[in-house]
Amino acid sequence: MSGFTLAVHELSFVPEGDEVVVGRLDTGSYAVFPPDGAELLKRLTEGMALDEAAAWYEETFSEPVDVEDFVATLHELGFVRDADAAPVAPAAPVRFQWLGRAAFSPVAWACYLAVLVAWSVTVSAHHDLLPAPSQIFFVKSLLLVQLVITFGQVPLLLAHEGFHILAGRRLGLPTKLRLSNRLTYIVAETQTNGLMSVDRRKRYLPFLAGMVCDVLVLGTLGLIAENSRDGDGGFSLTGRLCLALAFTVVMRFVWQFQLYLRTDLYYVFATALGCHDLHDASKALLRNRFWRLVHRPERQVDEGQWTEQDRKVGTFYGPFVLLGFCVLAGITVFASIPVTVSYFRLAAHAVGSGRIDSHFWDSLLSLCLNAAQTTALIVLSRRKRREQRRAAPTSLNERVN
Structure with a gap:
């Protein structure tokens, strides 16, 4: 490893509280690093050899670092390019x-x-x-x-x-x-x-x-x-x-107020609280609570894959999820149901009037179009579930092997 340098893509470093968001502008791949990890990465992007970077880290932070593991993480994130490959050309204006x-x-x-x-x-x-x-x-x-x-x-x-x-x-x-x-x-x-x-x-x-x-x-x-x-x-x-x-x-x-989804307001909320993956973190924390409650700890997922801030906010994100479901209920009660009831009332009146006129054919065609859309939705939904079930064993084998 002596004298070996790492070819790294052009990266951005944005401090956020006690962490640093590092990423590639060209691909949109980002990760959250602790300040010491971000400083180490900066040295590598500047061309410092791996052994020199490890010595610098130990001298600066008074503890050793597993450089090989750190480099493996950078590869997984797509931050490292082949040494023989040309650097990514600067993006056009x-x-x-x-x-x-x-x-x-x-x-x-x-x-x-x-x-x-x-x-x-x-x-x-x-x-x-x-x-x-x-x-x-x-x-x-x-x-x-x-x-x-x-x-x-x-x-x-x-x-x-x-x-x-x-x-x-x-x-x-x-x-x-x-x-x-x-x-x-x-x-x-x-x-x-x-x-x-x-x-x-x-x-x-x-x-x-x-x-x-x-x-x-x-x-x-x-x-x-x-x-x-x-x-x-x-x-x-x-x-x-x-x-x-x-x-x-x-x-x-x-x-947009359905905060249990990744809506525009969800991203505003997550950004204001300094979270990076609040959506998945909050769901995982909720599931883990459930599995602990029913004494099934083996079903829990590792919460360490999310930042401390994501986990901290995720623990009290439940009321906002409830607010989102209240918004959905409000849309359903005050918009979807009234529109649906009025639609079928008008359609039933035209089709059941006994007169074969323009309103009859208009309503009949509209009902047929709605029926076709509903049928297509059901068929495609079932097909998607079948494809997911077929793909699941393959994905499991890939993870095991």
Whole structure:
């Protein structure tokens, strides 16, 4: 090992309390190191030989270090590159960074605040603008309602993720949009590689930017609805469409409060408390408590794989999980159930009226489309469970061998 140096990728070092977050900006691979480990890694990245680094560590911290084990950990994290391989080329300049700065400039914030204030004043005078489940049915055609609500959310969802992207690019981070499939749904997610390489206080805006967009969209749709009323004061078709879409925006906004999921607010909460994997740590602690209660200690997982702060916060994270389930219950009771009941009541009235007219065919097609979606959801869900069961033995063998 004498004179041997380690080829290490370019890394970022961000102090956080008593720990240091170290990671690769190009891959988004990060790990939490104690200060002494981070200092040792810095020496290795600067080209210090392994034996010299071990001697430096022992002299500085008055205790020996297992360098071979430390290097093995760096390999597992993907921090070490092949000595013969060329270093990763510097990332190209982030595109549209200027747009990100403009989107969150003082002028932009003033405009967003003006929209919010105007909407709040307008709603206080016209309570029929307040979001309500009945607004979903903006026309009599259930099929048209279903199609518009399904596909009309796409640009609003992209706007939500677009604000996340711009907030990241404002910091010079290579954020991008990724589309993934979850059963029958297409999900848009923002990948923000490098977010852990910036100071903690700078991470809040990228996490909250999507909710800022939702508030802005809600206010804009409400103002359009108000200013497009008919002569008799009722809502025009444009206004009813805006209110229907606004209701879906409100549901997406409220969804973020389900802190038992990895929502935008969950990341804000975890960041504020200095946690790195609060979601998994809290679940593991809860399961371990259960297995200890039923005297099955062999089922417990090693809690040492999470940081001390994750474990400390995870012990009292339960009330926030309960809050998340309360939010889900509220969405179900005050939104999902009323919309579902109204939908089937209208469909049953049209199909069971005895008249074979446009409303009959419209409702029948809508019911068939819903049935097809539900069937596809069940089939794909069962297929996914079968694939997971088939993959489980293989994964177990790989771990054993």
